Amino acid sequence: MSDVSAEHLADLNAGRAQAKTLTEALVIDHCVLLAAACPGASAELIAEVGAAQELGILKRMAAIGSALQQHLAPTELALLAEHPSDTVRGWWCFATAANEALDPAALLAECRPRADDEHFTVREWVWMALRPRLVQDLAGSVALLEPWTQDSSPSVRRFASESLRPRGVWASHIKALKEQPSLGEPLLEPLRADPERYVQDSVANWINDASKTAPDWARELCARWLTESPAAATERIVARALRSLR
Known part of the structure; x- marks a missing residue:
């Protein structure tokens, strides 16, 4: 964190710059950034963001998103979706997820632009x-995400795989997919020969996650893919997918 220059940190905190690395995203002072992004923030919102800053990074983002959803008017919140700061756009993602009035289909439609965001941190958030x-609603969500596997954007295709990884990164495990990973096959099958490494890595990581609790499923799926889709992309996915079983 000491490698982040004072000038760049000031720009990050002011919402004028985007994080170039995860380290830069972690060093941001969310209270200072809130003052820049929402100068009319209420005392209650400021206090909740301050308290959230003491949490781990994922819980922090979720808590800030929930606070924004509670304290900002919809018109104010909408402005954050296209904010120059990737962290602020990340806040918006969590705030939108906290809106219980939106069902999964509406949530996905609302958040699709952020799944295709220019910045890697927002695509993760x-x-x-x-x-x-x-x-x-796991089955319903898989059905909603199936069309995303055919999207022209590799970032959107990756979201279809990454969002429901059995273990995920910084995320709670999905017990049903650890025990019965075949439930996720409708999202994996269309991506088994995806030309983009960004997508390939996500598919491979999905299967690697599942291989830790369902090794036979992972081996059988990959063996079938190599027979049915003997392409370089499939071979790369399979090699990475089975890395924990060697």
């Missing part, structure tokens, strides 16, 4: 934000 809501 959005799947982490929506994941708890999507898990509530």
Whole structure:
């Protein structure tokens, strides 16, 4: 964190710059950033963001998103979706996920632009934000995400895989997918020869997650893929997917 220059940190906190690395995202002072992004924030909102800053990074983002959803008017919240700061756009993702009035279909439609965001941190925040809501109706969410596997954007295709990884990154495990990973096959099958490494890595990580509790399923799926789709992309996915079983 000491490698982040004072000038760049000031720009991050003022919402003028985006984080270049995860370290830069972690060093941001969310209270200072709130003052820049929402200069009319209420005392209650400021206090809740201050308290959230003491939490781990994922719980912090979720708590800030919940606070924004509670204290900002919809018109004020909407402005954050396109804010220059990737962290603020991340806040918006969690705030939108905290809106219980939106069902999974509406949530996905609302958050699709952030799944295709230009910045890597926002693309991570959005799947982490929506994941708890999507898990509530796993079969329904898989069905909603199937069309995303055919999207022209590799970032959107990756979201379809990444959002419901059995173990995920910084996220709670999905017990049903650890025990019965075949439930996720409708999202994996269309991506088994995806040309983009960004997507390939997500698919491989999904299967690697599942291989830790369902090794036979992972081996059988990958063996079938190599027979049915003998492409370089599939071979790369399989090699990475089975890395924990060697």
